[in-house]
Amino acid sequence: MIRLAGxxxxxxxxxxxxxxxxxxxxxxxxxAVVDESLSVTPTQSWNRxxxxxxxxxxxxxxxxxxxxxxTFFAGVxxxxxxxxxxxxxxxxxxxxxxxxxxxxxAELFESSNRIVLQTSLFEIEETQPARLAGHDxxxxxxxxxxxxxxxxxxxxxxxxxxxGKFYMVNFVAPxxxxxxxxxxxxxxxxxxxTIPG
Amino acid sequence: MQKLALSxxxxxxxxxxxxxxxHPSRPLPSAIGYEPKDEDERGLWxxxxxxxxxxxxxxxxxxxxxxxxxxxxxxxxxxxxxRCNAARIYIIRTPYFNASMAPNGxxxxxxxxxxxxxxxxxxxxxxxxxxxxxxxxxSLQSFRDIRAKSDAAAWLSLVPGAGMFASFSLxxxxxxxxREMEREADLISLDYLAESGYDPMAASNIxxxxxxxxxxxxxxxxxxxxxDVGNSLWSTHPSTKERMEYLREAAExxxxxxxxxxxxxxxxxxQKWWPKLVDDQIKLNDFGSTEFLxxxxxxxxxxxxxxxxxxxxxxxxxxxxxxTKAVGFYRQAAAKSDAPAETxxxxxVALMRLGKQADGRAALRKYLQKKxxxxxxxxIGLMAREK
Numbered sequence: 001m002i003r004l005a006g007x008x009x010x011x012x013x014x015x016x017x018x019x020x021x022x023x024x025x026x027x028x029x030x031x032a033v034v035d036e037s038l039s040v041t042p043t044q045s046w047n048r049x050x051x052x053x054x055x056x057x058x059x060x061x062x063x064x065x066x067x068x069x070x071t072f073f074a075g076v077x078x079x080x081x082x083x084x085x086x087x088x089x090x091x092x093x094x095x096x097x098x099x100x101x102x103x104x105x106a107e108l109f110e111s112s113n114r115i116v117l118q119t120s121l122f123e124i125e126e127t128q129p130a131r132l133a134g135h136d137x138x139x140x141x142x143x144x145x146x147x148x149x150x151x152x153x154x155x156x157x158x159x160x161x162x163x164g165k166f167y168m169v170n171f172v173a174p175x176x177x178x179x180x181x182x183x184x185x186x187x188x189x190x191x192x193x194t195i196p197g
Numbered sequence: 198m199q200k201l202a203l204s205x206x207x208x209x210x211x212x213x214x215x216x217x218x219x220h221p222s223r224p225l226p227s228a229i230g231y232e233p234k235d236e237d238e239r240g241l242w243x244x245x246x247x248x249x250x251x252x253x254x255x256x257x258x259x260x261x262x263x264x265x266x267x268x269x270x271x272x273x274x275x276x277x278x279x280r281c282n283a284a285r286i287y288i289i290r291t292p293y294f295n296a297s298m299a300p301n302g303x304x305x306x307x308x309x310x311x312x313x314x315x316x317x318x319x320x321x322x323x324x325x326x327x328x329x330x331x332x333x334x335x336s337l338q339s340f341r342d343i344r345a346k347s348d349a350a351a352w353l354s355l356v357p358g359a360g361m362f363a364s365f366s367l368x369x370x371x372x373x374x375x376r377e378m379e380r381e382a383d384l385i386s387l388d389y390l391a392e393s394g395y396d397p398m399a400a401s402n403i404x405x406x407x408x409x410x411x412x413x414x415x416x417x418x419x420x421x422x423x424x425d426v427g428n429s430l431w432s433t434h435p436s437t438k439e440r441m442e443y444l445r446e447a448a449e450x451x452x453x454x455x456x457x458x459x460x461x462x463x464x465x466x467x468q469k470w471w472p473k474l475v476d477d478q479i480k481l482n483d484f485g486s487t488e489f490l491x492x493x494x495x496x497x498x499x500x501x502x503x504x505x506x507x508x509x510x511x512x513x514x515x516x517x518x519x520x521t522k523a524v525g526f527y528r529q530a531a532a533k534s535d536a537p538a539e540t541x542x543x544x545x546v547a548l549m550r551l552g553k554q555a556d557g558r559a560a561l562r563k564y565l566q567k568k569x570x571x572x573x574x575x576x577i578g579l580m581a582r583e584k
Contacts, residue, residue: 089420094482097515101546103576107513111480120290120308120477121256127573138576145256147291152256 021050025060032196034058037074038133038167041192043185046070054084056166068173068182074195076166082112091115098164102138103127105159105166110142119146132160132167133193143175154179158190169193225332226302227276227283238300238337245301252287252303259288259308259470267466268306268320275321275389276328284328292477294407298327300336311467312474312490313406317459318399322386326400329385335378376435383440387447396456397448404441410489417485472537475506484514501533505540512547523547527560538567542577549580558582 025031025046032039034056046060053059053071060070073082081093094111097104106124114122122144130139137160145152157170171186173179224231233239252258259265265288273281284304288311295307304327314320330336383400390397408424415422424437435443471494478487487510495503508526511519527544530536545560561581565574 089418092418092482094513099550101549101580103546103573103580104550111482111513114477114480115482118291119257120292120480125572127576129576129579147257150254150256 022047023050024048030192033072034074036196038072039192039194039196040072040169040189043188043192054082056080057082062182066174067178069171070186070189071168071170071172073166073168073170078164082108082166082168083116096166098161100161102129102136102160105138105161105168106140106157109140109157109159109168109170113144117144117146119144121145130158132158132169132190133162133195135160135162135167135195152176156183156186162195167195225280226300226334227280227328227332229279229283231283237341238334241337241340242301245299245303248299249285249301249303252305255289257290259290261288261470264288264466264470268324271317271320272304272324272328275325275393275395277393280332281328284331286324290477292474292481296323296327298331298336300331300334302331304328304331308470308474308477311470312478313403313410313493314463315402315406315460315493315496316399317463318390318395318457319403320463321393321395321459322390322397322400322403325386325389326382328389329382330378333378333381333385335382338378339375379435379440380443383435383444384447387444387451390456391451394457396453396458397451398445398453398456399458401441401444401448404437404444406493408437408441410486413489414483414485417483417488472502472506475503476509479506479510479513482513484510499529501530501536501540504530504533505537505543508540508543508547512543512550515550520547520550524551538564538571540564541567542571542573545577545581 025042025048027042027045030039030041037056044062046062049059049061049065051059054073054076056076057071057073059065060072062068076082076096078098079095081095083093085093093115094108096108100108106127110122110124114120123142125141125143127138127140130137137158139156139158141154141156143152143154152175153172154175155170155172157168159166159168159170161167169186169190171179171183173182233242265286268286268288269281272284272286275281284298284302286304286306289305289307291307291309292312293307293309294313295305296310297305299305304324306323310323311320314323386400387397389395390399411424412422414420475487475491475494478490481487488507491503491507491510499507504526508523508530511523511526524544524547527540527547530540531544541560541564545557545562545564548554548557548560551557558581561577562583565571565577565581565583571577
């Protein structure tokens with residue numbers, strides 16, 4: 001929630017308040033995410049938030065966003081930021097570009113998060129080759145803490161570019177207990193990802 | 198950069214002065230063994246002591262003993278070793294220009310401020326300004342002014358330890374210093390500089406640089422510069438232009454010739470931290486400010502580290518011609534002995550973005566040779582087609 005609080009502050013600041021709601025994503029059932037830009041089959045039941053971090057993203061959780069947060073970004077076109085760029089006058093976000101290399105995606109994600117979360121305590125820890133939806137991808141782990149809530153959080157994301165568009169599945173949880181408890185199931189979910197069409 | 202100017206104001210707002218003049222016999226808060234004198238002051242101190250207990254645990258603190266010792270020693274040089282120990286300096290890893298002072302002696306200096314200082318005299322002028330607020334008890338004065346107008350309990354409820362930076366900002370905005378207090382702290386700082394032998398022109402120079410940085414930021418973003426925004430009759434602070442000018446006039450009267458700037462000392466003390474602070478700045482996606490600051494840091498010549506940083510900045514922006522320029526900077530960096538291993542990583546990636554695959558792979562392999570334990574070894578190795 002803290003992470004999302006930061007993102008919401010930055011991205012939804014000027015949006016009309018809408019009642020946030022949740023929709024169950026049952027285990028074993030293939031679901032379309034981000035307006036059918038990506039499909040996954042969760043291995044455990046998740047809850048999808050009706051609020052979205054951008055037009056190209058959506059957010060799931062198991063127990064509440066403070067404890068585990070799974071975000072999907074799918075079909076982000078060249079020239080767009082991955083989050084809503086609502087504070088673009090004073091704190092513009094970096095933009096995805098279709099000619100980026102896989103390693104650039106980790107840098108794009110890091111810079112976007114440092115700006116949105118307003119923290120310099122954000123480090124990419126390890127970067128490895130991976131696969132996402134049958135395409136070459138980059139998997140990177142990271143950790144961060146933010147001002148005002150200094151609980152250390154760990155994250156792992158898998159990102160790729162397909163037909164010039166950006167795709168990513170990203171999981172964040174407190175480093176203590178929650179990240180290790182859930183990352184195995186998240187990786188299984190990532191393995192089920194497909195890009196329709 | 199608006200943030201930069203604003204946060205400086207917010208910060209100094211929190212800082213401190215005014216009442217002491219009315220009671221010349223009262224001891225200054227910087228006196229050894231000073232205790233709060235009344236209920237208001239005790240209340241403020243209690244809140245700030247709680248804040249400080251949390252601050253000590255913060256992951257954002259830069260704990261490097263050498264850097265902390267250096268900044269403390271500059272304060273002592275500036276205000277005198279008999280008084281400087283009343284302040285406890287905390288260096289915070291946050292990439293914006295800010296410094297602040299709480300009434301109980303907690304002084305916070307943000308890393309973005311250190312990145313923007315060019316010499317010891319400039320740092321001394323900021324520390325002297327904050328210490329001036331402290332000695333003049335400006336925060337107590339502001340607190341009383343606000344309390345006279347509004348509900349003090351509601352105000353105090355903003356302060357407690359949870360979410361300390363958020364509440365610190367709120368506190369800052371609730372507790373604005375007026376023009377006279379800022380001006381007074383500015384002039385106190387000038388006196389400190391003069392007494393301690395530092396160049397008093399340093400104070401005016403800081404504002405001049407900040408205004409130039411705001412111009413550079415705005416130009417890169419194709420916006421109007423914010424440097425004179427908020428400069429109206431109704432503004433509660435002197436404008437940056439006004440400050441730059443009255444500080445310059447006063448410094449001219451004091452005489453700046455031959456006074457100590459302490460550039461070499463400052464550079465030596467910051468050497469270890471610059472790469473990290475520059476990296477924090479590059480990741481803010483603020484091309485104009487960063488390019489301006491790199492140019493400032495390179496006033497003595499472009500080192501390998503600074504050229505590497507410039508390559509990273511251009512590669513991250515990736516506009517027309519940026520990638521070609523980045524390659525040029527990485528290559529210049531690579532020719533210097535202090536170039537970090539990541540220079541070849543940046544070079545390789547930039548070359549590959551330009552379609553020069555073979556040269557790019559060669560540079561990436563060189564990166565892995567120079568940094569065999571790189572945390573991105575598997576990924577870069579694949580891109581470099583390493584055997």
